[in-house]
Amino acid sequence: MKNKFLIVPYLLFAIAIGMLAYRHFVLKAEFLPVITNDTWKLEVTVDAEELASNKVIKLNIPSTLSKARIIQEGYSQTVQGMTVYESNGIRTLVWSNRGVENSIPEKAFNYSVVLQQGTSGIEIPSNLSQLSVDLVADFPDYQPELLTKYIREIKQAKKNVALELGECFAKSKCLESNTGITKSISIRKKAILLVNVLRQNNFKAAIARGFYPEKPTKDTNFIYWVRAEKEQKTYNVFLDSEISNGQQVLFWDFLDELNQISNPVNMHYSMLPDENYNFLKPQKEVLHSKFFDLISLHDLPASVQVVYRVMLLIPLGALIVAFTRIIIGVSAFGTFMSVLVALSFNQVGLKVGLSLLLIMIVAGLIFRGLMSKMRLLSVARISCTLIFVIMSIAVISKISWNFNLVEGFSATLFPIIVISMIIERMSIMIEEAGIKPTIKNLINTIIMSSIIHLIMTTKIVQYWSFSFWEMHIVIMGLLMLIGRYNGYRLSELFRFRNLVNK
Amino acid sequence: MFFLNTLKQLREAGILGINRRNIDFIQKYNRRKYFPNVDSKLKSKLLAQQVGIPVPELYYVIESYFQIKNIHEVLSKYASFVIKPEHGSGGKGIIVLNQKDGKFFKLSGEEVGLEKIKEHLGNTLSGLYSLGGQPDRAFVEYKVDFDPQHSNLSFQGTPDLRIIILKGQPVMSMMRLPTQQSGNKANLHQGAVGVGIDLETGMTTFAIQGSSLIEYHPDTKAKLSGIKINEWEKIITYAEKCYEVFKLGYMGVDLVLDEKLGPLLLEANARPGLSIQIANQCGMLKRIKDLNLTY
Numbered sequence: 001m002k003n004k005f006l007i008v009p010y011l012l013f014a015i016a017i018g019m020l021a022y023r024h025f026v027l028k029a030e031f032l033p034v035i036t037n038d039t040w041k042l043e044v045t046v047d048a049e050e051l052a053s054n055k056v057i058k059l060n061i062p063s064t065l066s067k068a069r070i071i072q073e074g075y076s077q078t079v080q081g082m083t084v085y086e087s088n089g090i091r092t093l094v095w096s097n098r099g100v101e102n103s104i105p106e107k108a109f110n111y112s113v114v115l116q117q118g119t120s121g122i123e124i125p126s127n128l129s130q131l132s133v134d135l136v137a138d139f140p141d142y143q144p145e146l147l148t149k150y151i152r153e154i155k156q157a158k159k160n161v162a163l164e165l166g167e168c169f170a171k172s173k174c175l176e177s178n179t180g181i182t183k184s185i186s187i188r189k190k191a192i193l194l195v196n197v198l199r200q201n202n203f204k205a206a207i208a209r210g211f212y213p214e215k216p217t218k219d220t221n222f223i224y225w226v227r228a229e230k231e232q233k234t235y236n237v238f239l240d241s242e243i244s245n246g247q248q249v250l251f252w253d254f255l256d257e258l259n260q261i262s263n264p265v266n267m268h269y270s271m272l273p274d275e276n277y278n279f280l281k282p283q284k285e286v287l288h289s290k291f292f293d294l295i296s297l298h299d300l301p302a303s304v305q306v307v308y309r310v311m312l313l314i315p316l317g318a319l320i321v322a323f324t325r326i327i328i329g330v331s332a333f334g335t336f337m338s339v340l341v342a343l344s345f346n347q348v349g350l351k352v353g354l355s356l357l358l359i360m361i362v363a364g365l366i367f368r369g370l371m372s373k374m375r376l377l378s379v380a381r382i383s384c385t386l387i388f389v390i391m392s393i394a395v396i397s398k399i400s401w402n403f404n405l406v407e408g409f410s411a412t413l414f415p416i417i418v419i420s421m422i423i424e425r426m427s428i429m430i431e432e433a434g435i436k437p438t439i440k441n442l443i444n445t446i447i448m449s450s451i452i453h454l455i456m457t458t459k460i461v462q463y464w465s466f467s468f469w470e471m472h473i474v475i476m477g478l479l480m481l482i483g484r485y486n487g488y489r490l491s492e493l494f495r496f497r498n499l500v501n502k
Numbered sequence: 503m504f505f506l507n508t509l510k511q512l513r514e515a516g517i518l519g520i521n522r523r524n525i526d527f528i529q530k531y532n533r534r535k536y537f538p539n540v541d542s543k544l545k546s547k548l549l550a551q552q553v554g555i556p557v558p559e560l561y562y563v564i565e566s567y568f569q570i571k572n573i574h575e576v577l578s579k580y581a582s583f584v585i586k587p588e589h590g591s592g593g594k595g596i597i598v599l600n601q602k603d604g605k606f607f608k609l610s611g612e613e614v615g616l617e618k619i620k621e622h623l624g625n626t627l628s629g630l631y632s633l634g635g636q637p638d639r640a641f642v643e644y645k646v647d648f649d650p651q652h653s654n655l656s657f658q659g660t661p662d663l664r665i666i667i668l669k670g671q672p673v674m675s676m677m678r679l680p681t682q683q684s685g686n687k688a689n690l691h692q693g694a695v696g697v698g699i700d701l702e703t704g705m706t707t708f709a710i711q712g713s714s715l716i717e718y719h720p721d722t723k724a725k726l727s728g729i730k731i732n733e734w735e736k737i738i739t740y741a742e743k744c745y746e747v748f749k750l751g752y753m754g755v756d757l758v759l760d761e762k763l764g765p766l767l768l769e770a771n772a773r774p775g776l777s778i779q780i781a782n783q784c785g786m787l788k789r790i791k792d793l794n795l796t797y
Contacts, residue, residue: 379628486526488517492520
């Protein structure tokens with residue numbers, strides 16, 4: 001061996017394989033991911049920043065009436081003043097800072113729970129107050145007489161009012177012809193209208209809020225629907241065709257209570273499939289293994305886990321970039337730009353991500369072209385592009401929100417600085433090298449990002465990168481070996497082909 | 503099979519690939535602390551002059567935005583000049599201008615406004631053309647008038663000579679000829695023509711554009727092989743001398759042949775490209791072996 005330090009990667013492989021073998025054979029950790037849709041970890045954190053004194057916060061938490069089984073539950077608080085009470089089977093967490101005069105620490109309290117089979121099982125409380133919504137002010141086009149007539153028709157046809165109305169409200173044409181509302185309204189607003197109408201028709205109805213279980217979320221992406229109850233029958237009325245086909249959502253809260261507590265309070269929800277539970281289910285004693293305690297990231301709070309689940313995918317992206325550059329010889333914009341773009345694709349999905357990226361680049365190039373006429377110095381010019389990109393993302397988020405395009409408004413992870421730099425580099429490259437090589441580089445970047453995204457979103461890859469994060473030692477070893485590869489790149493076979501053929 | 507066959511053929515032909523160049527040549531022979539010797543064109547100029555290698559005369563250095571304001575006074579003194587970024591690469595950010603009655607013109611005859619020049623200088627200072635995008639300096643220097651004997655070898659721009667030096671020994675050389683496609687720049691990636699030169703005789707051998715062999719200049723239609731480069735021995739001597747001054751074991755030395763001043767060192771490159779092998783129709787590793795050099 002020419003270079004004695006090349007023993008390092010092999011040592012790294014040995015260490016990682018040793019750790020993996022220990023975890024698998026001794027600690028019985030599963031190498032394949034267990035289907036995790038039945039176990040979920042939910043967290044609610046309330047920030048105390050700017051919280052007025054004498055504040056009381058009430059939060060409905062999963063109760064004994066829930067079909068969901070509570071496996072673990074935990075609270076933490078920085079100010080003593082939390083209690084949980086149960087009334088009519090509904091459990092409520094109450095926190096108060098009454099009587100606390102000193103400044104309140106950053107976090108008021110944190111509540112976390114691990115639920116199994118947590119679907120739409122929580123009962124609606126019987127004593128819901130009327131929603132204080134001024135329908136006329138909120139929906140100026142609303143014509144109650146049209147809806148009354150429509151409800152009469154439904155009743156005459158002996159159909160279920162709640163379900164029929166839900167189906168109608170999901171379609172804008174039907175909504176318009178039976179309520180007079182012409183403007184496109186969000187699902188949340190549709191839900192508010194429907195709850196009010198149902199209550200006027202002697203239903204117990206409330207707005208429910210939940211999550212797509214297959215998409216771990218942090219802070220955003222609630223979906224709204226209506227839970228209605230009449231004559232001891234409960235109906236889930238979905239106002240979005242995408243989730244009406246029995247897709248499970250975790251039931252969490254009612255709008256009435258939410259309104260009381262969330263407006264003045266900074267409250268974060270996070271929710272994750274809790275692999276920890278499934279991961280270790282067969283060998284519960286492993287939970288007490290000191291070694292496991294030391295290296296497992298599953299004990300971290302869900303909101304922190306979300307960050308690490310994303311962060312720990314980056315090394316694999318870096319490996320793919322190194323492989324495509326050094327072994328294949330693909331040229332793309334920036335070294336790790338493709339990885340960052342792939343991360344944003346992970347967040348919003350490939351189709352939406354690609355569309356957003358291309359829209360942003362084309363719009364940015366036009367903006368950059370207009371700016372070049374102003375002959376600005378480059379720092380100022382790139383900063384203007386950056387602001388343009390940020391504002392474009394905000395506009396896209398707003399438009400998506402208005403049209404209920406969930407993926408669009410969560411595009412905040414889009415790497416704005418990276419996109420600004422791509423725009424700047426492309427614009428210069430078009431001028432210096434022409435459109436053809438620029439487009440080629442962009443296509444390479446997009447293909448690489450898409451491949452990295454597809455690999456990163458594979459279940460087993462996500463499982464291994466987080467649960468067996470010692471695997472990154474192997475990746476580091478592989479990178480060291482790739483870094484010493486002095487053979488030909490695949491692209492060079494084509495580049496020098498004519499030379500050797502002659 | 504194509505891959506295996508081609509791989510075998512490339513190995514047999516002694517073609518140097520990028521990975522091997524980076525690991526076995528650049529990392530092995532070029533110590534990082536000497537990179538500034540060539541990455542800074544101003545420093546290269548200074549070092550070269552110290553050992554008697556002629557370089558284009560330096561007219562003016564622009565270090566701050568304030569200097570740009572009165573640049574007209576400086577530029578009006580010269581009938582022709584070149585503006586370069588100190589840390590530029592691949593010919594980026596270089597503009598060649600002629601001056602007449604206080605107005606500036608590109609080699610193509612197109613007028614360039616003073617505002618455009620100021621903007622270009624501002625961009626250069628802010629690092630638009632520099633390696634790694636760091637803030638940079640710009641400088642104005644003597645514009646080389648290419649040896650008229652070879653005037654039909656180039657379309658408007660100035661051809662340059664690239665010589666690869668391994669541990670002080672010339673290994674391979676070529677001439678790079680600007681074309682209309684390359685935008686008058688001697689940059690092979692942008693469509694300039696590369697012409698291989700026999701190290702012993704200074705005679706041109708093969709010519710390429712992209713990766714295709716050509717016989718005639720695409721614009722001037724001049725025959726490209728069998729041309730004797732003037733003052734070849736001097737050129738080789740200067741290139742060899744660069745090793746002792748820049749202290750890089752593997753580098754590309756770029757020179758030009760001026761009508762009045764003869765060979766002038768333009769710059770040296772610590773990461774020279776590999777297309778020179780196609781222009782010479784010969785692998786670098788094979789050439790090194792033929793010259794009885796070790797690496």
